[in-house]
Amino acid sequence: MKKILALILALCLSLSLAACGGNNAPQDQNSPAGDDPATTTAPAQSAAVEEGGDTESDVAYVQAQGTLYVGITNFAPMDYKEAGSDEWIGFDADMAKAFAESLGVNVEFQEITWDYKVQELDSKTIDCVWNGMTINDEVTAAMAVSDPYCTNYQVLVYPADKAAEFEGLTSLEGLYVAVESGSAGEDAAEALGATTVPVQAQSNTLMEVQSGNSDAAVIDVLMAAEMTGEGTSYADLAYSLNLNEAQGLESENYGVGFRKGSDLVDAFNEFWAQAVADGTVLEIATTYGLQDAVILE
């Protein structure tokens, strides 16, 4: 079975290579290979770089390209657009703009399909995943992740009028729980015995609960705070039950993901420490109501 799959993939691949070979020849000139002075001195470094990583400096690559591509999903309050506006704003978006400026490059926000974030990074269609990404084993196995910059935990969201049934639960057995496919919330819900209903995005889980298709949802507390309760589209939903606590786990941390072995991680950590020190982080976090969640150490 695996062989057949590999064969088919190889055939598709050869097809696609043939296709782009014809189409995109001029594009290759933009690639950093060889013509960048920084790369010619790289061999000494390359031994230290993990397998799967590039032998060249990622910072140099991004600077040669002139643009930092930031992979995001539409996720308030981290990356979102205001009504009638075409500009990406939010805590992550604003910080990303500042980071790009520190590198001396432009920033482009690219909406991605969350399931393909690693492929997006590795194929260099984006340079980082910066979208309230919870640091877990899967993430650290596939990407180079920055120091944590924000805390988070998973919460259970349910209809407010059924609050009595849900508060204080220690097991989710027998419940249909909507989660974002591949998210930390999915792991947490499964660990507590829920029958999970994976959907495309965290916000879609709220639709599931609102429409009665699922009993409850597990999402990030930041998102739950932003999107449920009075003054939101989901006024009838409430949340409680810290699932991290219920499992006896520490809170989660948000981090920014880069390609494996990328030196953009160091550049980011340096930038962030600087931004914490000069108060930029707290200022922007306060704008989006995240002053309690952001890590200022």
Added chain:
Amino acid sequence: MPILDVRNIEKHFGETRVLEDISFSLEQGQALAIIGSSGSGKTTLLRCLNFLERPDQGVIRVKDHVIFDARDPATQQESEVRRKRLHFGLVFQSFNLFPQYTALRNVTLAKELLAREQPEFKTRKKEVLAEIEREGLQLLERMGLADRAGHYPNQLSGGQQQRVAIARALALHPDILCFDEPTSALDPELTGEVLKVIRTLAEQKTTMIIVTHEMAFARDVADQLIFMDSGVIVEQGDPQQVINHPREERTRQFLARYRQEA
């Protein structure tokens, strides 16, 4: 000097031999009729002359020029074949008119395409096209179809379609006009009009090869007659003599069978 001279033509389809040692010649202005049962190789012979099939053996000469020699690849070059085909015209059993064109356009299309390849075409475009159209209309008139020039093939009867096809073949002024069972696909009441046209052409001394099942017609119109069976020429000669007093047993049998059916 004969206008057409065919020597020792042989043709196989895979392991099957369909033509064997075919030789004959034809004088300018003469009509040659070829008769024989179906599968005897008559149609294949016509297709060989028109380069729709390539003989395995043999030589074909037109006006003393070798236009095909199976042993000389130089005579078979694809680029040359197109020009050599123009020595011959071919009228198909199933007409094969181009359905998307009017009768007139069917007649003029090939001539116009050839004219466009001439270097001086651009300078004399209007005159040339007008001349081709005038000639096309004249041909249709000769076929008794002056009032059908603007009709599409599906608006014409079988007999009318076949007459358009004859005009189309004549438009390129071939040295030799070939007919492949021109009336076999027609209802009996429509064969007469087509045979009449061919008869007129014979009277005007058009050089023709006619593959046909119409014995009486072949006898009356042709100057020469060939009887084929199983890929070989069994008997050839004067039509009156071959049909009325065949020398060969096979010819006698074929004619007897034919008379029974008729």
Added chain:
Amino acid sequence: MIEFFQSPVTQTILTALNQGFIVTLELFFVTLIGAIPLGLVIAFGSMNRLAPLARPTRWLLRRRGREPRWFARALIVFRPIQLICRLLVWIVRGTPLILQIIAIYYVPGLVMDGGTPWPRGEMGRMTAVCVAFIINYAFYFSEIFRGGIQGVPKGQQEAGLVLGMTKGQIFFKVTLLQMVKRIVPPMSNEIITLVKDTSLSRAIALQEVIWAAESFMKGNQGISGLWWPLMFTAVYYLAFSAIVTMVLGRLEKKLDYFQV
């Protein structure tokens, strides 16, 4: 009703849907323009009768005076161009388009040293999706074209040949229009399927009309939890396929003047 359409929320949503549908239309037209000629080339490829081993094999058989057995027969009918084309037809028609889109967009970047060969950003996604769609639809079209060309009676070609026409003249002046007439009905089916298939491009996050509509379910520009925009995209698709049907219907009618 009018109030509903004038409300700022609806206006925002319709603007986003319009933008998304423009992307849908771009993909649709680029695919058509690219896939039709490419499909024709593939159709000729899969009809190509070039058999380079036939002559030497026959010659060898004749020299040795042997009857051809299965191996010799296989060599005689070995037609590499035709074989490759039909193999590709099988692969492209036999795998899901969504898989082809993902493979074409991600795999080159994952295996090549310099990263993705596609331009980065939205433009690159669009290009990759267009290439995937053109390849996929070209192979589907090629089979329709092949049927159309092979459906034209051989006598038409022979009539052209004996009138001294070149192969090119025969194709363009004789066969093409008859083929077009034959393929209009099956092509109409494929083209309407193409309108709807464009939505598969959101697998690699191309911001077409369904993606735009879905964004208002999960939250976009302060609007979330709305399902009607998704259902409303049906209006766009229906309107467009009505136009396509009409145009192709006209073409069919225009070719009614002759019969094949």
